[in-house]
Amino acid sequence: MDFKLSEEQEMFRAAVRGFAEKHLAKGALARAHQAEHPFDVAKLMAKQGLMGIAMPEADGGQGGTLMDAIIAIEAIAEFCPRSADVIQAGNFGPVRVLAEYGTPDQKKRYLSRILSGEAVTCVGMTEPDAGSAVTDLTTTATPDGAGYRINGVKVFQTHASVAEMMLTYVRFGPGIGGIGSVLIPRNAEGFRQGKAAKFFNGEEWVQTYLDNVYVGPEDVLLKEGGFKKQIAGFNVERIGNTARSLALGRYAYEQARQWAMQRKQFGKLLCEFQGLQWKFADMKIKLDAGQLLIYRAVANAVNGIPSGEDTAIAKAFCNQAGFDLCNEAMQIMGGMGYTEETLVEYCFRKCRGWMIAGGSIEILKNRIAEAVFERSFSQRPPKPAKS
Numbered sequence: 001m002d003f004k005l006s007e008e009q010e011m012f013r014a015a016v017r018g019f020a021e022k023h024l025a026k027g028a029l030a031r032a033h034q035a036e037h038p039f040d041v042a043k044l045m046a047k048q049g050l051m052g053i054a055m056p057e058a059d060g061g062q063g064g065t066l067m068d069a070i071i072a073i074e075a076i077a078e079f080c081p082r083s084a085d086v087i088q089a090g091n092f093g094p095v096r097v098l099a100e101y102g103t104p105d106q107k108k109r110y111l112s113r114i115l116s117g118e119a120v121t122c123v124g125m126t127e128p129d130a131g132s133a134v135t136d137l138t139t140t141a142t143p144d145g146a147g148y149r150i151n152g153v154k155v156f157q158t159h160a161s162v163a164e165m166m167l168t169y170v171r172f173g174p175g176i177g178g179i180g181s182v183l184i185p186r187n188a189e190g191f192r193q194g195k196a197a198k199f200f201n202g203e204e205w206v207q208t209y210l211d212n213v214y215v216g217p218e219d220v221l222l223k224e225g226g227f228k229k230q231i232a233g234f235n236v237e238r239i240g241n242t243a244r245s246l247a248l249g250r251y252a253y254e255q256a257r258q259w260a261m262q263r264k265q266f267g268k269l270l271c272e273f274q275g276l277q278w279k280f281a282d283m284k285i286k287l288d289a290g291q292l293l294i295y296r297a298v299a300n301a302v303n304g305i306p307s308g309e310d311t312a313i314a315k316a317f318c319n320q321a322g323f324d325l326c327n328e329a330m331q332i333m334g335g336m337g338y339t340e341e342t343l344v345e346y347c348f349r350k351c352r353g354w355m356i357a358g359g360s361i362e363i364l365k366n367r368i369a370e371a372v373f374e375r376s377f378s379q380r381p382p383k384p385a386k387s
Ligand SMILES: Cc1cc2nc3c(=O)[nH]c(=O)nc-3n(C[C@H](O)[C@H](O)[C@H](O)COP(=O)(O)OP(=O)(O)OC[C@H]3O[C@@H](n4cnc5c(N)ncnc54)[C@H](O)[C@@H]3O)c2cc1C
Pocket: 122, 123, 124, 125, 126, 127, 130, 131, 132, 133, 155, 156, 157, 158, 159, 199, 201, 353, 354, 356, 357, 358, 359, 360, 361, 362, 363, 366, 379
């Protein structure tokens, strides 16, 4: 067992850090408070080879590994927390599911624009009555000629208000086996969105109405029976979310560490008070433990897809750790940490959202408990007895 990155990985990290320091560090505060997706950063990253890092070169990717993509998220977040979202959008999110299961034609039409940084996509899983219980989704795909008519409502999709296409979970038939997915461009007839509102992290969310939207056979991604594949691909999105939680926690920790080494009260530096030293010790333990859990999930990944169990453990731990790190950093920095003049409050707001998004901490713990007891625990009420 070796806990060190390889020489190539260290070189890659140094190159991404160099890029981030030169191009992203300066505007980091302003970027965090900008509502729009930073397409300028995305285009710059595309030129730098930071989009599609773990995707095959034949698909327009870089032919690297999932570990490389994780290194990129960490190195970018060190200088610009908001720009880590761009690495997510170009490597870990629905883009990865599209790259994994899409046809050559689908990749040509949608993937190339995402990998060039000109477009983003979004994933439509959550519905008003299907959140944690995502398999309760009711958006239907009804056969119509060679294609399907889609009807339903989606909520909370990251990037929904700008995404060129929504990778949409739909129901072709009853039960989990009836779930699959289709690609719906935002200019499709019947694709309509409500008024934009804001999450606590500053991002926009909108409600999307799919009113009899026609999807041709060329835009079906996974037919019925595709749910397991879809969720396996979603583990990549989850591990990106996990890495951002820890990376933003690390950013806040570093801000607090610097502060504690220069801020004096009672004639002493803050870092000289044992009450604060122990906070830093606890933070360091969380950072190291979270890092190891992420690297384990990624090192054990098969064909670039981490297992459900490793991902759940890493995500549950790092979502909590990221939030705790930001919270403690804010406390250590006092009033200054609570202002919008530092990025600590931004990291705090972002990390809070990841405790809910992409499988809440509670749902992940349910998954972990199933691994502990090697059995499933139905979360649903018992079926009524047959009379
Ligand atoms: C920042 C952000 C980004 C998001 N991005 C996307 C996106 O891109 N695409 C998308 O489709 N959705 C997205 N979502 C939605 C997200 O996936 C859901 O919010 C999440 O699955 C929880 O669903 P819910 O909000 O309906 O809460 P509910 O399912 O109603 O849950 C409410 C609370 O009850 C707990 N709970 C529910 N069931 C159980 C149980 N069986 N055991 C224990 N506790 C339970 C939950 O953990 C939660 O704390 C995003 C959400 C956020 C906050």
